[in-house]
Amino acid sequence: MANQLRIATRNSGFIDPESIESYIAVGGYQALGKCLAEMKSADVIELMKNSGLRGRGGAGFPTGVKWGFAAKYASNTKYVVCNADEGDPGAFMDRAVLEGDPHSVLEAMAIGGYAIGGNKGTIYIRAEYPLAIKRLKMAIEQAKEMGLLGDNIMGTDFSFDLELKYGAGAFVCGEETALINSMEGNRGEPYTKPPFPAEAGYWDKPTIVNNVETLANIPAIIMKGADWFNKIGTETSKGTKVFCICGKINNVGLIEVPMGTTLQEVIFEIGGGIPHGKQFKAVQTGGPSGGALTYKDLDAPIDYENLIARQSMMGSGGMIVMDEDDCMVAVSKFFLDFTMDETCGKCTPCRIGSKRLYEMLDKITKGLGTEEDIEKMRSLAVNIKDTALCGLGQTMPNPVLSTLRVFEDEYRAHVQDKKCPAGVCTELLEFTVVAEKCVGCTLCAKVCPVNCISGKPKEVHVIDQSACIKCGACLDKCKFDAIIKQ
Ligand SMILES: Cc1cc2nc3c(=O)[nH]c(=O)nc-3n(C[C@H](O)[C@H](O)[C@H](O)COP(=O)(O)O)c2cc1C
Ligand code: SF4
Ligand code: SF4
Ligand code: SF4
Numbered sequence: 001m002a003n004q005l006r007i008a009t010r011n012s013g014f015i016d017p018e019s020i021e022s023y024i025a026v027g028g029y030q031a032l033g034k035c036l037a038e039m040k041s042a043d044v045i046e047l048m049k050n051s052g053l054r055g056r057g058g059a060g061f062p063t064g065v066k067w068g069f070a071a072k073y074a075s076n077t078k079y080v081v082c083n084a085d086e087g088d089p090g091a092f093m094d095r096a097v098l099e100g101d102p103h104s105v106l107e108a109m110a111i112g113g114y115a116i117g118g119n120k121g122t123i124y125i126r127a128e129y130p131l132a133i134k135r136l137k138m139a140i141e142q143a144k145e146m147g148l149l150g151d152n153i154m155g156t157d158f159s160f161d162l163e164l165k166y167g168a169g170a171f172v173c174g175e176e177t178a179l180i181n182s183m184e185g186n187r188g189e190p191y192t193k194p195p196f197p198a199e200a201g202y203w204d205k206p207t208i209v210n211n212v213e214t215l216a217n218i219p220a221i222i223m224k225g226a227d228w229f230n231k232i233g234t235e236t237s238k239g240t241k242v243f244c245i246c247g248k249i250n251n252v253g254l255i256e257v258p259m260g261t262t263l264q265e266v267i268f269e270i271g272g273g274i275p276h277g278k279q280f281k282a283v284q285t286g287g288p289s290g291g292a293l294t295y296k297d298l299d300a301p302i303d304y305e306n307l308i309a310r311q312s313m314m315g316s317g318g319m320i321v322m323d324e325d326d327c328m329v330a331v332s333k334f335f336l337d338f339t340m341d342e343t344c345g346k347c348t349p350c351r352i353g354s355k356r357l358y359e360m361l362d363k364i365t366k367g368l369g370t371e372e373d374i375e376k377m378r379s380l381a382v383n384i385k386d387t388a389l390c391g392l393g394q395t396m397p398n399p400v401l402s403t404l405r406v407f408e409d410e411y412r413a414h415v416q417d418k419k420c421p422a423g424v425c426t427e428l429l430e431f432t433v434v435a436e437k438c439v440g441c442t443l444c445a446k447v448c449p450v451n452c453i454s455g456k457p458k459e460v461h462v463i464d465q466s467a468c469i470k471c472g473a474c475l476d477k478c479k480f481d482a483i484i485k486q
Contacts, residue, residue, distance in 0.1 A: 014026070023104070041117060049065060053239060081197075233259035291311050313395070336399065374404070438480065
C-alpha cells in the first residue's frame, strides 16, 4: 500500500521476530545502549517531551510528560506497564507489532524504566493473542541471555526485569486503572483518578502505562532524535499512526501513515475505495467509542484535534468504512451492543444507561420507535457522557450522538415512515413481486422456507406479507429482477 511511513511497524515483516540477532542486525538495542552510555534519565525524558510523541492507546497524552511525572515521585519501586489489551472490535495494530517486532517493545520498556528510575516491567496482554505471547516470551529469554534485560544491563548498574500478565479479554481492562486492578488480582474495574498511575499505580507505586504502538516508536526516536520525529505530522500530533482499515473497503488491512494524512487519502488512495462501485457513506474512527465521519470530512487531516473537532476521535486506530448499504441506526445499535456487554457495571449511568439506549435503538430498528425516543436518546446519551466514571461510559454514547447528528433523517425514516432507507432493518422491509417483470417461473415459491409465495406456472406470483419472514431467499433466486426489497 502506497503513501505510508513506517516507524512503529518499521521492522514488522522485515526481520525474523523470533530472532534477537535479526533485531540487532537492524540496529536493535542500540537506543537502550545509547541511553545507558550517553544520557541521564532526565535527558531521556527531555528528548521524549521534545519529540512530541503522544500516547497511541486513545487518550493522546504526551509520553514524555507522563514519564516526567513518574520520575519525579520518589519510590524504591516503580513500574513500566505495557498495555497490550487491545479490545476494540476488529483492531489488531498492537498484535501486529508484538508478533512482528517484539524486541522493540521490550527495548522501549527498558528505556522507560531507565527514564523514570524503575526496574520492573509488566506486559498486560490478552490471552487471545497466543502467537504474540509466544514471541514475547522468546524475546524476553533471548534478551536476558544476552544481558539486555535482567541485572546490570550492558555491564551498567541499571537492571530491568520483565514479566507477562494475561487478560481474559474484557474491553474495560484496557482502561489503565481497570488494568492495574486486574494485574493485582482484583476485579477489572476502573477507579477514580487522581491519583494517576504515574503517582500511585501498580501496587500503589509510581507506574507508567503505555500502549504497544507508543512504545514501538521510542527506540527509533532515541536513535534519530526528537527533531526528526517532530518534523513528521501536524502542529499538535507528531509522527505516524497505525490504522486498521476494514469494512466496505477494497484494501482491508493495517497501514501506518504520517499524522495529517487525510481520510480521502486513507480510504481512496491507500484503501483503494469502496468495492463494487458503491457509494462511500461514512467511516467510524475511534472504534466503539468514536463517531461516524462522512464525505464532508474526507478532507480532514487526521490528527487528535481535527478528529475531535469533527465530533469523532482517533482512538487506538480502528477505522470501519461503511457504504450506501449500511444503516446508521443499525451501526449504532451494533456498537452499543458491544459496549453494553463490556460495561463493568460499577456505575449506574453506564450500566443501566447503556441498556436503556440499546433498547431504544432496538425499538427504532424494529419500527416501534417514536419521536420521543429520539429526544430521550439524545438526552440520555449526554447524561451518560457527563456522569460515567471511566472512559468506557464517557464515550459509549458517541456512536449514537454522532449518527443522530449526521444521519438524523435516517432515524426519522425509521420512526415516521417505518422504513429503513438502506434496506438493512429486517422488520421494516417488504419483499414484493413486480407484476410486469414476473414470468411465473416458480423458482421463488420453491425456495421460500415458509411457503408464503403463491402463483401458478407462467402467472404472476404474489407474496403473503403476513407470513413472510423476510429471509431474502426469493430475491436471490429470481433471475428476472422481479422481486424488490423496500
Ligand atoms: C474502555 C477503555 C479501553 C481501553 N483500552 C486500551 C487498550 O486496549 N490499549 C491501550 O493501550 N489503551 C487502552 N485504553 C487507554 C488506556 O486507559 C491508557 O490511556 C493507555 O494505555 C495509555 O497509554 P498511552 O499513553 O501510550 O496511550 C483504554 C481506555 C478505555 C477507557
Ligand atoms: S463507566 Fe462503565 S465501564 Fe467505566 S466504571 Fe462505570 S460502569 Fe464500569
Ligand atoms: S422467481 Fe421471479 S420471475 Fe419467477 S415466479 Fe418468482 S418472482 Fe416471478
Ligand atoms: S423473503 Fe423469504 S419468507 Fe419472504 S417471501 Fe421471500 S423467500 Fe419467502
